[in-house]
Amino acid sequence: MRYVYETDAYGPDPIRDLYWSTTVPPVSLPTLHGSQKTDVAVIGAGFTGLSAAYHLGQAGVDVTVMDAQHPMFGATGRNGGFCCLGGGTISNASLDRLCGSDQRQLYRQAEKAAVDLVDQFISNHDLDVDRHSVGETLLAHKPKHAQDFPALQDEIQRDYGVTAEILEKPELRQNGLGGAFHGAITTPIGFGLNPQKYASELLQIAQTKGAKIYANTPALRIVPTTLGYDIATPNGTISCNKFIIATNGYSSEDMFPWMRARFLPVQSSVIVTRPITNQEQTAQGWTSAQMAYDSRFLLHYFRMMPNNRFLFGMRGGLHYTKRSNELIRQKIRHDFVGLFPAWRDVTIDYEWSGLVALNRSETPYIGEIPGYAGGYAGFGYHGNGVAMASYSGALLSDMVLDRIGTRPYPKAFQHIPTQFPLGRFRRYMLAPIYALAQSVDL
Known part of the structure; x- marks a missing residue:
């Protein structure tokens, strides 16, 4: 298979020191051998695929899931565990231009519905996923960013119907948010969780609904037939009505x-x-359980987990090579200490990397694939996939079942993303963007 990054980025090396894998038992699943028929084939066993399988199985549909590696191998199993608003980066002004103010409001409703979907699933099944945090906190990297918070507070009220709380710089430390920041605003929607605990439970519950799930079963090609589609794998074929x-x-x-x-x-x-x-927490002034991120363009995201381990993440990197990995390793430690200097001697126990997906539309795509009746896709969650990918799977199951209308489905999700230029080399478009962002973020 051909990929955008170096081959090693898609293998086991980036997750050799993955913390989440130490918190759940390994999942043992078969590899597909021979031919099999199913109503719906799902390619990919992450949040999107497992959510779709769960909802389809609940409706009595015969569904088969296949993954090239194993469930939770991709972003699902290695993200920061922020179940929050998002899934896209599009502004309200751009949404209005794209599809009008009514659809913009529906888009924001869908973001909130995505968080509610995960919340309700966890509550309904009484799951222990190391949940914490009341909403998500944005911390101002520069004083001028904090000056924008009142306008942002008004926008949050209009978009989501909730009141965001603003903290001035002197109030940060007394609220347990001590660090190199100039103010904070907290949106009371969302929570932190252990993504592998959540996804593992989602997988097991999908199996109880009848979903068949295969590991080490990459889809090599999808071939239309008179009855639907054949999906070729290295050791067999899955014939399906829809995929x-x-x-x-x-x-x-x-x-x-x-x-x-x-x-x-x-x-x-x-x-x-x-x-x-x-x-050590008191010395730094960070005693909060809030999941948070800063206002940089190349943002940092972080949270104190229930066991008092601190998770810290960042975007960036154009290669997956020994040299580039070492540079990322140095930078993430430098940035961590820059924000939390009292913790400069705190040991880093785990470190890993992964890939998030952006679309040119700045919105997720969740819909039918043009020219392939009964073929659907969900992708492009812009680094906020815990909630939105789960919601995407539910929406895709609604489409398969012809039940669209039961949950918010804005036109922006149906806007087919245009292709990026440069083909397999499109990642290099990020080089000037990263360079500019680093200068702006200083």
Whole structure:
């Protein structure tokens, strides 16, 4: 298979020191051998694919899921665990131009519905996913960013019907948010969780609904037939009436031509510290359980987990090579210490990286694939996939079942992303953007 980044970026190396894998038992699943028939085939066993399988199985549909590696191998199993608003980066002004103010409001309703979907799933099944944080906190990297918070507070009220809380710089430390910041605004929607605990439970519950799930079963090609589609794998074929592509940033360039260049994979890196003592937390002034991110263009995201380990992540990187990985390793430590200097001697126990997917539309695509009746895809969550990818799977199941209308489905999700220029080399478009962002973020 052909990919955008170096081959090693799609193998086991980026997750050799993945914290989440130490918190859940390994999942043992079979590899597909021979031929099999199913109503719906789902390619990709992450949040999107597993959510689709769960909702389809709940409706009594015969569904088969396949993954090129194993469930949760991609962004699902290695993200920061922020179940929050997002899924796209599009502004309200751009949404109004794209599809009008009514659809803009529906788009924002869908973002909130995505968080509610995960919340309700966890609550309904009484799941232990190490949940914490009341909403998400944005921290001002510069004084001028804090000056924009009142206007942002008004926008949050209009978009989501909730009141965001603003903290001035002197109030940060007394609220447990001590660091190199100039103010904060908290939107009371969302929470932090352990993504592998959540996804593992989603997988097991989907199996109880009848979903068949295969590991080490890459889809090589999708071939239309008179009865539907045949999906070729290395050791067999799945014949289906309908299919869903749920591979997001880990999609290959040659498995399904329509997907080629419609998304841009972007690297994201994460570190997790040893447990930080209460004394060390007090010394830094960070005692909060809030999940947070800063106002940089190339943002940092971070949270103190329930076991007092601190998770810290950042975007960036154009290559997956020994040299580039070492540079990322140095930078993430430099940035961590820059924001939390009292923790400069705190040991980093875990470190990993992964790929998130961007679309040119700045919105997720969740819909039918043009020219392929009964073929669907969901991708492009812009680094906020815990909630939106789960919601995408639910929406895709609604489409398969002809039940659209039961949950918000804005036109922006149906806007087909145009292809990025430069084909497999499109990641290099990020070089000048990263360079400019680093100068702006100083």
